[in-house]
Amino acid sequence: MADTAPPPVDEGIQVFRKPPKVAARIALIGNPNTGKSTLFNNLTGLRQRTGNYPGVTVYGASGQMPFGEGQEAEVLDLPGTYSLSATSIDERVVVDALLGRAGIGAAPNLIVALIDATNLTRNLFLACQLADLGIPMVLALNFADSARKKGIEIDALKLASRLNVPVVPIVAARDEGLDALKTAIRKQLDERHTMRRIVWPEPIRAATDLLRERLPKAAADTPEAQLRRMLFDAGPASVEAVPGNPDCIRKALKEAREVLFAAGLNPHSAEAVTVYRQLRDLTAGTVLENRPGKTSESESIDKLLTHRFWGLGIFAALMYGVFFAVYTGAGPFMDFIDGLTGAAQGWAGDWLEGAPALQSLVTDGIIGGVGGVIIFLPQILILFAFIALLEDSGYMARAAFLMDKLFGWCGLSGKSFVPLLSSYACAIPGIMATRTIQDPKARLVTILIAPLMSCSARLPVYVLLIGAFIEPLYGAGIAGLVLFIMHFIGLLVAVPVALVLNRFILKTPPQPFILEMPDYQPPRLKNVLLRMYQQGREFIVKAGTVIVAFTIVIWALLYFPRPPELAERETEAFIAERATQTALTPEQARAQLAEDADWQQRLDNRINHAYMEQSLMGRAGRAIQPIFDPAGFDWKITVGVLSSFPAREVIISTLGVIYNLGGDVDEESSDLRSALRDQTWQSGQRAGQPIFTIPVVLSILVFFALCQQCASTLAVIAQQTHWRWAVVSFVYMTALAWLAAVLVYQLGSAIA
């Protein structure tokens, strides 16, 4: 054993692991929708690490690329961005990563800028900004085939000689040109040519010089390129970019920008005006457009898919298909996993027969926990197959276009639709699907309201209570209506929650809404499969470990303390009770117990009940019952609620144990339903009255509809954002559920 412990590293679960030693670091960067992920996947294969950048919820990936002569290069897949002007957190991450400040390692040795050949000038704008950083560059000209189809011909050699860096035409989706790209990368790492820089006009140079002069001493050696970024960029990033007194920096910026204003330049457009003007000259004669103005294929498809009537109809049909596949399609796979888990538990249970504590830990804690993780995989994989298809084809941007009006006003994004819809099946794939929302604020709001959608795990609770109480009293029609309403309560509450989060809690300004609708592309099976693999792996590795750990903790709370005397005491009490009821002697009763399976089962249930009642969880349930008293819950319901915080569907089997029926009951069980109906208050002023009155039933239903009772969801929220937001989600939903339950019970009791 080492004599010194390694220093504590507070990496959290969302931070990149430390990259292995590599020959070169290459940053892959480009506009959104330029096929960057495809190129990244083709360069690195499955050897990728993914995660959030330290401190921010910007997702990134890095991977290893074989590099000839046994060497490896590390490839960073930076977020897609139109510009380096820090108008969004993605762009700030890109700039930080390129300057080696993002907390994921040194600045890259080389930039591979991905350029969309069908939109050369706009893509070269970003390349020009990159050139200013002085890092050697290779330009990869993607969609060479689409460009040809559109009648656009680009003279790559001429462009390369004008820009002073290699320009390699590729078709990332078909692996075309990748060898040439790798050769160019290798060569460029030796020769280290930088791209031709923009010639800044005199007023901009003067303003930059003045800014350097006026900045605080601490910022004296800021690189020229960064000074220009500060000068041009709107927003607070400019002030935060360099060390020193913010007021002093603000004043220096103001003075420097005065120079631009005096010359008739607007600081925020001066860069774009300069760069686009020079790009026109630089690209002159390198691009040949044969068929300008021709209606493109994409435009014809859009006429249908964004049509006032057909567009919405097709959208609804597609979404129904996605939901149906996730909700129903995953069923058989989940049953299969459930069966496997049960078989493994049975096998391990027999094997560990002699050691009851270990047996329970292995079967209920470990195998139950692992099974509880894998059970989510079918829904995740199916949903991400569809998301990959929707995104790769270009339809996702159209969905955002269609739905923006419906979602935008309360701070969500048009792209929130798919995550929220899938949350009706399960919030876990739903929250993972928020990855498609670029605006970090809209993404966070979506993540925080997604668990309010009525997921399939709530259904058993609804079925049990509605079946036991509403249906016998009011008939199937009203029962169906209540079930229907239960599915909308979460959605109804989600709207004001989103509004409040958006207006009052999350202070960051929303990203400006500019949506690009890329050309439609046929999706590629390889990418779809890779996406499913990546998401599945990420869930198992990062959220899965937390979920298993959580399950084991909860198991312990329900299992301990476990004095053996308790079982003996219950056995004696059971025998005595049976003896009086059946007019047998205690000895006869004991003998019958040894043979009668029914008696044994009843005794088992009784012992389980006794252990649960005095377990840490059971004691906690009794202790906090007064908190739930205003909602009409007795201590048994409170224990049920408490023990279902890790997973809400557990309430059914917990109630089974609490009411002496054993844990194998389901929501259709008539025993459980009649047990619920028979419960009466044991003491107090309500003594003798039934516990489950209609106001109590409605109160429990509303509580389960709104409460955050899913440890797996919390683990996924923590993994996708920060544990802080998992805490927020838990606290606000639980408080909301309690409030609503109290309100329903008090109002209901008053009316009744």
Next chain:
Amino acid sequence: MTLNQLKPGQRAEVKALHSEGMLGQRLVDLGLLPGEQVRYLRRAPLGDPIAFELRGRALSLRQPDAERVEVQIIG
């Protein structure tokens, strides 16, 4: 007139951009500069946002943002 007042299929030249801050900067970064041509494509079925073509690409803006782009019809 402004970008959101165009009819589907109409082409126009950008005259001025009255949008400051992040949105304005993002728009100029995308090349929405005075003198550039745009083509109005359509309005979303629910009334907002609108779609237009700039440099061969379909972009979408919300109505209040599109109001800040001053254009003149050509052709």
